[in-house]
Amino acid sequence: MADQVLDAKGLNCPLPILKAKKTIKSMASGETLSIESTDPGSVADFEAFCRQTGNELISSSSEGDVYKFAIRVTT
Numbered sequence: 001m002a003d004q005v006l007d008a009k010g011l012n013c014p015l016p017i018l019k020a021k022k023t024i025k026s027m028a029s030g031e032t033l034s035i036e037s038t039d040p041g042s043v044a045d046f047e048a049f050c051r052q053t054g055n056e057l058i059s060s061s062s063e064g065d066v067y068k069f070a071i072r073v074t075t
Contacts, residue, residue: 020049
């Protein structure tokens with residue numbers, strides 16, 4: 001179960017990443033953020049975001065037009 005949930009459906013790049021970054025700033029290390037997005041570019045964006053920030057991309061999946069991500073905060 002995620003500690004925080006971010007609904008970024010309907011938002012296009014770079015808004016899902018910016019909203020995730022803002023949410024993560026308020027979270028403690030070890031907590032998890034669940035994100036749902038409809039932007040196909042968010043798959044590559046969240047992979048790159050986690051590589052650059054050091055946060056852990058726990059999972060990445062899709063159901064229809066919705067892309068789901070789980071990130072563990074490590075910073």
